[in-house]
Amino acid sequence: MAQAMVLEDTGLTLDTLLETPAGRRALSCIQCGICAGTCPYGSVMVNTPRKLINKLRAGLIGEVLASDDLLSCVTCYACWAKCPREIRLTDVLLPLVKEQVFLNLPEVPAELQSALEATLRYGNPMGESPRKRAAWVETSEVEVPIIRDVKRPVETLWIVECYASYYPRGQDNARATAKVLVALGVDFAILGNEEKCAGECARLSGETGLFDKLRDDNMKILGKYEFGRVVTSDPHAFDAFRFLYPPLGLSVPVEQTTPFVARHIDQLKPKLTKKLSYKVTYHDSCVLGRHNGYYDEPRLILDAIPGVEVVEMAHTGINAICCGGGGGGMWLDTFYKAKGYDRLSDRRVEEAVATGADVLAVSCPYEVPRFEDSVKVLGHDDRLVVKDVMEIVAEALED
């Protein structure tokens, strides 16, 4: 299995890729086709990673760059995780090809365009006011300090990220996380209105220039404060901070909230006193699971909650089906529908319903709106609810 690693070469392009070890490895592809077989859109995509590499070797990459086909890649890391040649597909090769595809697109799909424009202008894809980013704090049961106001170094800088800051159901996650951090006695603060999107989805949707700008802006903001670690609610931001920000100088440990809480679960257990009586199935986030290997941590947390029974879906762990939200997929539902593709979150929700679970637990703030939409569209809203693991933990906490 490929190893997740820091992308040190910040100036890498498709032209210079083949001079690097990652690029030379791509040329060693044995054309086995596991990538296309495991790709959730492998049956409808024209340029699967196998074909893409073949075209690259044959000097026909222009065919790939002239088509919008690669927008079907939702960067789920399935091909990356299963490639027997350990080719760095999702983290290196596909983003570099997609960057060129994006620059050549005659028209950017409308919803993706507005998300990217909003992220550039307001620092969040919803187009909400940056001055309202920390507005959710006023509705938190516990105090959420803003790092500018605490005026001292903090142990943990909690980067809430866009969906947990603005999206109403995401704010439930933010409020729950605040409660859990307080229960754990963590010395934490948030960036407040200074926080901006980490930019992972911009990069993986092909808008590398936007990612570069956001990373530059965020490094300036992070450089103003002293903190011992970064914990973020969003696996996508976590991935960016862990693998893409260190070359620009981010040197503290980076964690996502679910593995962070799992690491402290023994300390939290005595406080998890409310019996919940939920039958829960957990959906592995692509980034947290396949790219970072956190399969056991969310289940460790769920097992520690009184009354929670965990059941598994048919596809789980490394085989989990993507929610379809990565790589810009959050804003490409209309684009995929126009092409006649299935909505991946619908596929996943059907699997969750088949387990008989009454709660679909997630660790990524993108998944709540994606799965809640599917639950409603598929008519399963009388039998399944979607909750972030942090929400379930906060419910189980003593008052």
Next chain:
Amino acid sequence: MKILVLLKMVPDIVEELEVAADGRSLDLDFLRLIVNESDDHALEEALILKERHGGTVTAVALEAPDVDDVLFTALAKGADRAVKIEGGGDNLSTRRAAGVLAGTLPGAGDLLPADLILTGCQAIDDLDGFLAPALAQALGLPYVGLVGRVAPQDGKALVAKEFAGGVLGEYEVSLPAVIGVQGAEKPPRYVPVAKVRAAMKSAEIETVAAAPGPEVPSFDIEEMLKPQPADRAEMIEGDPEAVAARICEILSERGLL
């Protein structure tokens, strides 16, 4: 085909608007400016025309905060030149802005004559849509507004103009002309940030000094107020069930149910 596109900065209403201490203007402290939406459509229509018929597109804007970003973005999208008019004054009213443009454009190098001067037909601070017709009058050019499509041919242009009820009118206008664009044939294009950054490195914004223009009939703002809730408004509070029940009650009381 030589096309000028006039771009104007307006308050971005993603932030709540506040009245400044003088009681006659907007508080600009927390306000950011954004390019007027229908001006962005005018630029898109100009770029479409250039792709279709050839020629040049020049983006022109009055000096304002963040206007350089907008001009570089226009260059990255495919405009050939970007021109900033400096020294025309701050926070100009629509009519005075039209006066400055009319005074400056004729003497600013080779900007005029242009076959088409495209700009937005309205702005959130110009709901009357007065800028383009005032400019056309001052320059002695014909004007058509609320336009959605421009088809130039032999010194004339056929323009489509939308009326209420989905009725479309087609007009013939002699060129040069000023056109107020309501919406381009397709939504304004996306330009990748890398291309804007490249334009910032390789291209330049030309600057010209504002020249006084003809007197355009104008007015001054005496007072600016936020909308006040009227006495008869009843704010219904409570959870959604209670609110819904109260609405049903009111409709029933008034004999509407």
